[in-house]
Amino acid sequence: MLSVIFILWLREVKKYLRSRTQIIASLGSPIMYLGVLGFGLGPIFRKAGEGSYLQFMAPGVVGMTILFTSMFSGIALLWDRQFGFLKETLVAPVPRLWIMIGRTLGGATVAILQGLLIFVACFIAGFRPLSVVVIPLALLFMALIAVVFAALGTVIGSSLKDMQGFQLVMNFLVMPIFFLSGALYPLTNLPRVLALLTRIDPLTYGVDGMRTVLTGVTHFGLTADAIVLVAVAITLLTVGAWRFSKIEI
Amino acid sequence: MIRVEKLVKRFGEVTAVDDISFEVQRGEIFAFLGPNGAGKTTTIKMLTTLLQPTSGSLELDGLDPTVNRDEVRKRFGVVFQDPSLDQDLTAWENMEIHGVLYGMPRKERRERAATLLQLFELYERRDALVKTFSGGMRRRLEIARGLLHTPKVLFLDEPTLGLDPQSRNQMWTHVKTLNDKDQVTVFLTTHYMDEADRVAHRIAVIDHGRIVAIGSSAELKEQTNTESLEGAFLALTGTSIRDESANAADSMRQIARMWRK
Numbered sequence: 001m002l003s004v005i006f007i008l009w010l011r012e013v014k015k016y017l018r019s020r021t022q023i024i025a026s027l028g029s030p031i032m033y034l035g036v037l038g039f040g041l042g043p044i045f046r047k048a049g050e051g052s053y054l055q056f057m058a059p060g061v062v063g064m065t066i067l068f069t070s071m072f073s074g075i076a077l078l079w080d081r082q083f084g085f086l087k088e089t090l091v092a093p094v095p096r097l098w099i100m101i102g103r104t105l106g107g108a109t110v111a112i113l114q115g116l117l118i119f120v121a122c123f124i125a126g127f128r129p130l131s132v133v134v135i136p137l138a139l140l141f142m143a144l145i146a147v148v149f150a151a152l153g154t155v156i157g158s159s160l161k162d163m164q165g166f167q168l169v170m171n172f173l174v175m176p177i178f179f180l181s182g183a184l185y186p187l188t189n190l191p192r193v194l195a196l197l198t199r200i201d202p203l204t205y206g207v208d209g210m211r212t213v214l215t216g217v218t219h220f221g222l223t224a225d226a227i228v229l230v231a232v233a234i235t236l237l238t239v240g241a242w243r244f245s246k247i248e249i
Numbered sequence: 250m251i252r253v254e255k256l257v258k259r260f261g262e263v264t265a266v267d268d269i270s271f272e273v274q275r276g277e278i279f280a281f282l283g284p285n286g287a288g289k290t291t292t293i294k295m296l297t298t299l300l301q302p303t304s305g306s307l308e309l310d311g312l313d314p315t316v317n318r319d320e321v322r323k324r325f326g327v328v329f330q331d332p333s334l335d336q337d338l339t340a341w342e343n344m345e346i347h348g349v350l351y352g353m354p355r356k357e358r359r360e361r362a363a364t365l366l367q368l369f370e371l372y373e374r375r376d377a378l379v380k381t382f383s384g385g386m387r388r389r390l391e392i393a394r395g396l397l398h399t400p401k402v403l404f405l406d407e408p409t410l411g412l413d414p415q416s417r418n419q420m421w422t423h424v425k426t427l428n429d430k431d432q433v434t435v436f437l438t439t440h441y442m443d444e445a446d447r448v449a450h451r452i453a454v455i456d457h458g459r460i461v462a463i464g465s466s467a468e469l470k471e472q473t474n475t476e477s478l479e480g481a482f483l484a485l486t487g488t489s490i491r492d493e494s495a496n497a498a499d500s501m502r503q504i505a506r507m508w509r510k
Contacts, residue, residue, distance in 0.1 A: 007349045015337045082502075085335040088394075091297055091327055092350035093319040249299050 004094050005102040011085075012073065012106025016113065023114070030065045030118045034058070034125055037184065050186065056217070058119075058127040059138075059210035060183025063145055066115040067181075067203055070146045071174055073107030074153015074240075078160050087249055100244040104154055104237070108146035115142050129214040137213045144229040145206035151236035158243035176201075183207050187219045202232045250275045250402060250434045251296065256305035258291050265291040267458035268305070273436060273451075275401075278428055280449035281438040284486055288458040289438035290330060293406050296436070297327050310401055323351065326395030327404040331502070332387060336380040340371055340390050343379060344397060351398040358397070365393040369423060385416025389423065396427070403427075405437040409444060417441075421448050442479040452478075456486040 016023070038054045038061075045053035080086040089099045119138075129135065156169055180194075181203035190198065198204050209225035212218035220228075251273040258266040266288040273279040281289045294300040296307060298314045298321060307314050314321040334343050341362070348358030366372040369389040379387060388408055395403055405424070409417040425448055427433050439445055445452050446466045453463040462469055462485050466478050473484040 003349055007346050011335065011338065011342075011346060014342075015335075018337060083331050083333075085333060087299075087329055087331075087333040088347065089350060091299065091322055092347075093322040093352070094350055249294065 001098055004098050005105070008089070008099060008102025009106040009109065012103065013109055013113075016110040023117070026065075026069065026114060027117060027121070029068075030061050031121055033064065033184075034061050034118075034122060038125065054122075054125060054127055055215055056186070056211075057184060058122040058125075059214055060181065060207050061122065062115045062118050062142065063181065063183055063203055063207040063210060064178050065118045066111045066142055066145045066206075067149050067178055068174065069114045070107055070111035070148075070150040071153040071156075073110060074104070074150050074155070075157045075160075075166060075169065077103070077154060077157030078163065078166070081247060081249055090247070090249065096245045096247075097241050100154060100241050104147070104150045104240065107150040107153065108143065111146040111150065112139070112142050115146070130216055134213050138210050141206055141209040141213060141225070141229070144209070144226070144233060145203065148202050148206070148229060148233045148236060151233060151240045154240035155236060155243050158240070158247050177203050180204065181207050182219070202229065205229050205232075250277070250310060251279075251436065252306075252308040253292070253296075254306045256292070256295065256307065257303045258288075258295060258300065259303045264458055266295070266302075269455070269458070269460045270305075271453055271460060271463060273434060275434055276428070276432040277451065278425075278435040278437070278449050280445040280452045281436070281455055282440065282442070282445045282452050282482060283438075283455035284440060287455045289455060290406055291458075292455075293327070293404050293436070293438065297325060297404060298322060323398065324400055325402040325404055326392075326398065326400040328388070328391045328395050328406065328408050330406045330410065332391070334379050334387060334391060334394075337378060339376050339378055340366065340382070341375040343390065344394055347394045347397050353398060361397055361399070365396055366390075368427075369393045383416075385412050385419065388412060388416070388420060392420070392423070396433070400433070402434045402436060405435065407438055407440070409439065409441065417444070424448065442477070442482055446478040454482060454485045461485045 034054075034057070038057055042053040045051070045056065050056065077086065090096070129138070160166065160169070180197050180201045182198055183203070187195070187198055187204070187208075205220060205225040205228040208219045209222060209229065212222050212225065253272070254270045256266055256269050257264065269292070281292065283289050291300065295302050296309060296314060298318050301315060309321050310324050312321050312324070335346070344362040344366070345358070348362065353361075363372065366375055369392065371386060371390055371393065374382070374386070379390065382390065392403070392405070392408070409420060412420070421444065424435060428435055437449070449466070451463065451465055452469060453460050454469065455461070462472060464472065469478060469481040470476065473481040475481045475484055
């Protein structure tokens with residue numbers, strides 16, 4: 001069982017490490033957010049008495065990177081089952097659950113690696129965490145975000161019928177998840193509707209968790225963040241496993 | 250080796266496979282010949298545990314694919330109509346993953362992978378990424394991979410689609426050799442008459458989900474009073490062109506073709 005999960009995990013990681021151009025290309029938009037918004041909005045943020053905007057948004061940009069990478073790896077399932085390797089795994093004498101776990105963990109790992117790269121970029125740009133000690137804890141939150149969205153990607157990838165749905169998901173799900181997560185703005189004193197929406201967005205808790213750990217500024221508190229993320233992860237993994245088991249080719 | 254009785258598969262209103270029965274003997278090369286949308290792929294999907302039949306019974310090596318799923322899966326290898334290799338991995342890595350998925354011990358897995366890659370003339374290129382392979386090489390690799398776990402039955406769903414005559418020829422030579430040597434039962438679908446004529450021991454002509462004739466190439470010709478298998482095929486299935494409405498898989502195939510160029 002472990003060898004099956006391991007080799008499917010390894011497959012995802014290997015593919016990632018081999019695709020240099022893809023790694024560089026996917027660093028583009030987070031670095032743009034970091035550079036343009038980080039430095040562009042910095043002065044206003046400071047004037048409002050909130051301190052360094054770069055310091056504030058860096059965890060958000062790392063969260064965004066993980067969100068995009070892990071969601072994408074899950075949705076890639078759709079393509080994979082028609083033209084790729086997925087069919088090969090579906091006729092193999094192994095339970096679909098293992099396949100789903102191997103794939104999801106692989107996708108999550110890739111997302112964490114990508115998030116770490118952005119973390120380093122943030123550091124170079126001038127972001128400073130409280131201390132080195134907190135980094136492992138931040139990694140834990142990165143992992144939670146990655147698992148949550150890799151699982152959500154699996155749910156969607158197993159449920160969609162063709163590529164047309166893909167754009168829909170990107171515009172009406174992934175982008176809102178990012179913009180409603182409090183990655184770019186503080187969650188205090190928001191209009192009521194927006195406050196409500198940010199609260200049902202799982203990424204909000206991920207970003208808040210990372211921000212708490214790395215900078216000491218918190219909104220919900222560390223425990224609440226962790227509990228929500230773990231609960232959402234378990235739910236989505238269960239739904240993902242169920243949807244995955246229903247894939248018909 | 251394979252027994253199908255009164256098999257029916259409906260997708261909503263459409264009946265893709267309509268009450269078919271046939272048997273395939275051990276060591277036989279059996280071809281499903283039929284126009285587009287005749288139900289060839291649907292039948293393969295049911296035999297390979299990917300689809301549940303609406304009614305009827307299936308048997309592969311004495312086991313029911315709808316019940317003893319994993320046991321049946323160990324007994325067949327399959328090459329699908331659409332590619333199922335991982336293009337970003339090497340030929341060797343594709344073989345490795347297959348071996349692990351089928352629970353083969355490391356030593357046996359590596360030895361057999363090397364033997365098969367040599368047989369299919371891919372051993373020298375084993376460490377090259379699959380995306381650098383030609384269409385013919387990819388097909389050969391898929392067949393080699395399908396044979397890695399020593400299956401008793403090999404399913405080939407339109408394996409020569411899009412290959413040039415040289416690659417087609419070479420591929421069938423390999424398949425025939427394997428069938429002779431290891432007594433692997435081969436179940437193939439195609440709409441190239443000449444291929445069925447050349448490699449298959451017996452042919453079932455299928456149309457609109459029904460088997461309209463079954464027998465050796467000579468028998469089919471005799472039955473329809475025609476000179477060639479193509480003549481027999483047209484006599485059996487008519488000359489009208491099948492205009493299927495495009496489904497989700499077709500539209501994805503179109504996108505895939507666009508990307509490959």
